[in-house]
Amino acid sequence: MTAQTWRQFGDGPLSRGAAHVHTLLVVGVLLVATTLPGLVPLVLLGSDVSNLPLVAACLLPVGPAVSAALYALRHQRPDLTDLRPAALFLRGYRANLGGTLRIWVPLLAWLAVVAVNLANLSAAAVPAWWGALLVLVGAGVSLVGANALVVTALFTFRTRDVLRLALYFLVRTPGVTLGTGLLLAAAVAVTVLFSEAVLALVGVLFVLSLLRIGDPMITIVEKEFTA
Template sequence: MTRISTAPTGRQFGDGPLSRITSRVYILLVVEALLLLTTLPGLLPLLLLGRDPSNLPLAALLLVPVGPAVSAALYALRHQRPDLTDLRPAALFWRGYRINVAGALRVWVPMVLWLSVLAVNLAYRDAVGLAGWWVVPLVLIAVGVTLCAANALVITALFDFRTRDVLRLAVHFLVRAPGVTVGNALLLGAAAGITAVFSEAVLALVASIAVLALLRVGDPMIHLIRKEFT
């Protein structure tokens, strides 16, 4: 008796390399547009601010919408399948924004406040009587706070933990996953370089790519959390 094969003999729609590339570009463009839309109320005035140290507290306030937007983008990029027949990055973004906005703000706002206090002290160190040798420790603290916040945003976006547990895990994985920490430090350096050489506007225009990079760098941490804590 002749055996009849039921396996597909050809490539399915949306499986080709061009289709996959097209779907990924589409997802990034949609997420980028939504990132700009949700952060525009803060970013637009921020772009008009001069780079005077006296504007640091106001700049910190204007950056508050960035945290929930990044959290929503992380959620959308993590859960969207690169399938041309099932592309819904906008729906995933808004779902991630809705369920993560409170948790993201609880992580993001303290980080922004900490960084603004450190930046003001560094900018006016002579006026506050801060010795020159304090510059290096304060910069290191600022970097540590930012790296911890990056871990916490990823965890908040993808897992349902209490805020204190999110912060514990974020600090824990600074040491537990050194590759993630180094990768995030490189991303932070690249973002700072783009902002210094060009402007915040250029960084905003590649925000979805930066969020995707943050997600890819955090993959080992995500895997360990899923394996050991969920």
């Protein structure tokens, strides 16, 4: 078999499909492995409100893992003869770790504060509209955080510029905002109806969906904000 024939085989639709499945499986396994240090104690934690700060701490490994998965899925070529999802995942993890944590840690802190306040609304005796406002704040922070994770995973910007872009694209690309919101709601539903472990097992599909939903934003960043 000549090199040209092998190259044509590797570029065929069946080969591209097999490469895509292989990439998803490898990235999915690595995603679970890198979140496992937080996932195990998270599953064992009780549902008491006092555990909410611990929940946030357990979620710390999730941000870098999702960023690495976004990087690997974005940069993997759909070619059966050139599969290296594990190398891409590890490269993305190392390259994006610092930038991702600068986004992810404050995001978790904000969401933990919102969650604690929502859980103690009745004890605080505050009006109902305050609870609705907290929900809106939590949703807004989550949407900005999701955009920021995508931008940080695929591009190199200063942290403040990442946050500006993430906020800007909430308005610039409303379809991305809506799609991301629905995806986050689906992730919450899976967690509530099943468990965090189930969400982790299918997490690569959520990451892939986040990447596909964010395509319009990614395209604009490439055209308008990079050299």
